[in-house]
Amino acid sequence: MTGKVLVWPADFSYWINLQVILEELHHRGHEITVLIPSPSLLIDHTKVPYNVEILQLSVTKETSMEEMNTILYEASFDMSKFSWWEMQIKLANIGRKFLLITKRVCDSAVTNKELLNRLQAAKFDVCIADPLRFCGELVAELLNIPFIFTFRLFYGNVIERLCAGLPMPSSYIPCITSRLTDNMTFIQRLENWLLYTVNDVIYSYYVFPEWDEYYSKVLGKPTTLCEIMGKADMWLFRSYWDFEFPQPYLPNTEFVGGLHCKPAKPLPKVLWRYTGKKPETLGANTRLYKWIPQNDLLGHPKTRAFITHCGTNGVYEAIYHGVPMVGIPFFADQYDNVVRMQAKGAAVEVDLQRMTSADLLNALKEVINNPFYKENAMKLSRIHHDQPVKPLDRAVFWVEFVMHHKGAKHLRPAFHDLNWFQYHSLDVIGFLLACVATVAFLVTKCCLFCYWKFGKTAKKKKIE
């Protein structure tokens, strides 16, 4: 049984990852329609081999690129130059700015009645959305179709905790941007607890309210971003236990990290990606290419190490092929990614802001010559390959499940019917404390009364 899939993508590497799912769905005969904002940077609507609906925006590709560059520049700051608090506010502001750009795209979709009518008439079975760019869930809600998120942890882990209901105990699940592992000292647990709490407050009171209002306005009923996001039938996380620290999850979440990885194809003998003028000192055994497929290179038997900025997709290709890494993170989750690979013994980190060529060389020598790193990279690779079902097949299975069953309500935790203090049983605990306090108060009063009454009598007697 084939069906119709509507897609709300995010740009850049998020799109690369999503495309793999779409290809497989297309291969299985499903009809795919992608909503592409006109100033998209990596999503080229002329090359997308599916139905395309262009969301016409007034900004040009150039303006959009400039905006993104500004955000990326702001995001790749030298962390050591800021205090902990400054950094949290800086990160939240970057997130907020990015989301405001997103809002334009959202507007161009939800205010276009003609487009909505066309989409409604097409009778889609499911919507696949990337919540990095909000609004896919809003479009799905307007069209009244089930939707699935394809997701990489971000925004201070607020969405997965507060909107999906994922339990993330701060005592052993490090918050994104914390650079902590699952093995923390008291001070680190304190920091992690504060990080979760500060993020909850910032996002709940600073970032989300305008979205809550916007969603309420569009849907014509009081609602919140979280409530609409929480309707997702399945959350496909781009991670797995070869990468992530083991953490609790829910029946409507699947960890499908590395779904884009595949066996390597053969390569020419030696090569080099380089877009500038060919250097004159280049040896005859080095070939220059404008672009080479990273996956094939990592899968080459002679590849000894991978120097990477630690994007999730690249790290997964290294895991897939069992290649140890030298990580030079830039921004966003990349710092946390290298921490995970270091904790699992498959990488060495080099600080971009401070590194010398000697640092890089030493790190490279370490991961190449110390068998510890190769062994651990191979161990992660074995874990990755030894799963009951391949990540891509699991992702596609759940998309088809939601299409066939018109949702997956049986996987939805009752978390969604509770507000946050009910969920944490704070009302129950508060009630019990109030009971205890009342009893303690009454007992004290009684004791005092008795003491006063009988103490007085005794005193009186004594005097008599």
Added chain:
Amino acid sequence: MTGKVLVWPADFSYWINLQVILEELHHRGHEITVLIPSPSLLIDHTKVPYNVEILQLSVTKETSMEEMNTILYEASFDMSKFSWWEMQIKLANIGRKFLLITKRVCDSAVTNKELLNRLQAAKFDVCIADPLRFCGELVAELLNIPFIFTFRLFYGNVIERLCAGLPMPSSYIPCITSRLTDNMTFIQRLENWLLYTVNDVIYSYYVFPEWDEYYSKVLGKPTTLCEIMGKADMWLFRSYWDFEFPQPYLPNTEFVGGLHCKPAKPLPKVLWRYTGKKPETLGANTRLYKWIPQNDLLGHPKTRAFITHCGTNGVYEAIYHGVPMVGIPFFADQYDNVVRMQAKGAAVEVDLQRMTSADLLNALKEVINNPFYKENAMKLSRIHHDQPVKPLDRAVFWVEFVMHHKGAKHLRPAFHDLNWFQYHSLDVIGFLLACVATVAFLVTKCCLFCYWKFGKTAKKKKIE
């Protein structure tokens, strides 16, 4: 690659379920050795088609049967006759009594040096244990081999929460014996919270300590039952989201409920299980059998309803074949099982202690004639059948994974490195509250001092 599997089974329906996994492992060429206590009731060592090591106990089968009957009789009490507190204590006492019987079996294994040496020499790759009967984990620890639990929720959910680290928010995950659903009122959430807390206290301070001591003595180092149980590489829960309310789980837990179900074989036309004398009033179209395969009967296209005591295995066979149920629970988790099936609209409950034949007839008519029940039973059946991997295959996959990789440490949450107040961040929250209290105290003191100092001066000035 085939290997050697050691088995620590529990008796009765637990054994029926475990056997299905063993059959499949045997079929795949693994060598299986089962440790069978001499007075086992359903596990007949003469009929077990694997290697058998008999654990010789001084009690006879008859005595063991009597003991079990006493416990079963105590456990199948009329719940409405007891207060909430009495019931919790009664249930904990029943659990404790059962566990003390278990201790004899444990003793017969861990004090038998010759047996342990033989098992050690056999070099097992994995131990499969049912934690209903403690000690499998202790034997595995003594032999230094990885182990896997096959598990049905019980003992007040204490083991899965405190030993496995499964987050079970009391706000929406009903405690076993509560008969609650995942949709609770404030009073029900209060009751559920108390139930978890009371169970934690009863088991931690009343039931487990003697086991902690026993395990410490046997291993010659201070340890606890929970610590040893927490070393399980995989927990195979005999449930799934067609049966259980959706709840958080962990990477080292798999929900493999219904792994024993299979398509039905054809049956003779009409039949009746009956072990007594043939009644003279019996119609010619009713055939009597001493035992008939329940699964084949439930899978018969003319089966309209299933009258069941709501044991997990039976309920799963009904789910598998999409048959609505009339539930008449007896004891243990059966009350909770019928609550789940009622909440999902696939069953009607009849109270064993109070029912009349009219009640039973009405319930039967309801599930047969009201299409609501059949529709929901079919929906559960579809959910059960539409999984990425069948439950039995998932169970066997993880057993083989643990054998090949010598464990599954990458799935183990860092929960196990924390004590309970660290896990719940109580030390962090306590520290922060202490900081706030100190600051508040200092500010108050300062204010008072200032008031006293300047107030005095002002007064003085006024006087002047």
